[in-house]
Amino acid sequence: MEIALLLIVGGVVVGTFGSLLGLGGGVLLVPLLTLGFNLPLREAVGVSLVCVIVTSGASASVFLDRGVANLRLGMALELFTAIGALLGGTIAFLLDERLVAGLFALVLIYAATTMLRLKPAASEDVATPTGEGPTGAPAPAGRLMAGLSGPNYRVRAPIAGATGGVFAGTLSAILGIGGGLVMVPLMHIAMGVPLRIATATSNLMIGVTASASAIVYLLRGGIDPYAAAPSAVGVFVGAAVGSRLAHRVDVRVLRVLFAGVLAWTAFLMLRRAAGLG
Numbered sequence: 001m002e003i004a005l006l007l008i009v010g011g012v013v014v015g016t017f018g019s020l021l022g023l024g025g026g027v028l029l030v031p032l033l034t035l036g037f038n039l040p041l042r043e044a045v046g047v048s049l050v051c052v053i054v055t056s057g058a059s060a061s062v063f064l065d066r067g068v069a070n071l072r073l074g075m076a077l078e079l080f081t082a083i084g085a086l087l088g089g090t091i092a093f094l095l096d097e098r099l100v101a102g103l104f105a106l107v108l109i110y111a112a113t114t115m116l117r118l119k120p121a122a123s124e125d126v127a128t129p130t131g132e133g134p135t136g137a138p139a140p141a142g143r144l145m146a147g148l149s150g151p152n153y154r155v156r157a158p159i160a161g162a163t164g165g166v167f168a169g170t171l172s173a174i175l176g177i178g179g180g181l182v183m184v185p186l187m188h189i190a191m192g193v194p195l196r197i198a199t200a201t202s203n204l205m206i207g208v209t210a211s212a213s214a215i216v217y218l219l220r221g222g223i224d225p226y227a228a229a230p231s232a233v234g235v236f237v238g239a240a241v242g243s244r245l246a247h248r249v250d251v252r253v254l255r256v257l258f259a260g261v262l263a264w265t266a267f268l269m270l271r272r273a274a275g276l277g
Contacts, residue, residue: 003037004230010036011051011234012241017261019059019203019242020249026052026177027108027261029231031268034101039227041097041272046223048176049214051235056178056207058236059243066247069200070193073148073155077165077187081179081209084169089216092174102273104175105266111181112262116255153192160190173213178206181262195255196247203243 014028026048033044063069092100149155164186168179180202187198217223249257 007037007227007230008234011231011236012238013234014051014231015055015058015235015238015240016242016245017238017257019055019239020199020245020257026172026175027181027265029235030104030176031265031272033227033231034272035268037227039224041100042093042222043224043227045092045100045174045176046214046217047228047231049172049178049210049217050223050228051231052172052176052178052210053207053214054232054236055239056203056205056210058239060204060207062240062243063200063203068197068247069204070148070150070155070197071201071204073187073193074201074204076148077161077183078205078208080162080165081169081172081183081205082212084166084171085173085179085209085212086169086216087166088170088173089213092213092216093220093222095174098273098275100174101269104177105269105273107171107175108181108262108266108269111185112259112266116259150193150197153194153197156192157190161186164190169209169212172206172209173216176210178202179209180206184258 010032011029014032017028026045029048029051030041030044033039033047034041039047060069064071155161164182165179168182168186171177171182172179183202183205184195184198187193187201188195193201214223
């Protein structure tokens with residue numbers, strides 16, 4: 001009973017951060033379960049995928065009601081993240097756990113440094129270039145992405161978005177992170193989507209991405225129901241809270257918070273990969 005209560009409390013914290021950052025909480029939950037509750041890494045990933053689905057379901061409707069998330073863009077990118085998730089779920093059970101922990105840490109370090117060092121492709125308040133051709137008419141890529149753009153920004157780099165989506169989905173299945181840690185920087189920096197909108201859109205996508213890989217884990221017995229149930233309850237509450245606080249958080253603070261969470265989690269997982277934790 002005590003462990004279940006601790007899992008619920010941990011889930012609330014994870015769900016709040018996951019909703020605020022568009023991560024689904026997996027970057028916090030997997031280390032929490034493996035380092036704090038001694039759950040095998042592969043089972044922690046399976047539980048995390050279930051909680052990612054809960055996080056997305058709890059927060060997506062709030063972001064949609066407020067008109068923050070880009071539904072069309074999310075639906076377009078979900079196709080590629082789901083393909084990657086199925087691929088990742090197929091190979092996840094073939095990888096050594098220490099290798100997975102090391103991969104987890106490397107991806108987190110990359111995402112954290114990207115958010116801190118690279119300037120965004122567009123500001124949060126100013127419209128980005130529309131991708132017009134030399135004669136003033138929309139370029140082919142501009143026409144392709146026009147229907148996915150928002151009122152104050154233009155989505156660009158569709159090929160990068162599709163490729164990154166497959167990569168994010170694969171990592172989601174292997175690491176239990178929902179794909180948000182790849183998709184948020186990708187949409188924000190490469191595709192020119194404002195960070196707040198990228199975060200909200202990621203929350204829409206991660207549920208579908210995690211569902212695709214969670215099915216594979218469920219069929220292979222990789223989900224511990226005794227850990228998944230209390231964690232999911234806590235994550236649901238935390239995600240509901242986080243989605244209602246997101247519009248009150250300064251974007252600059254959000255970026256620093258995003259990078260800080262990733263860097264700390266990377267440190268923990270590096271210790272795990274080295275056999276120190």
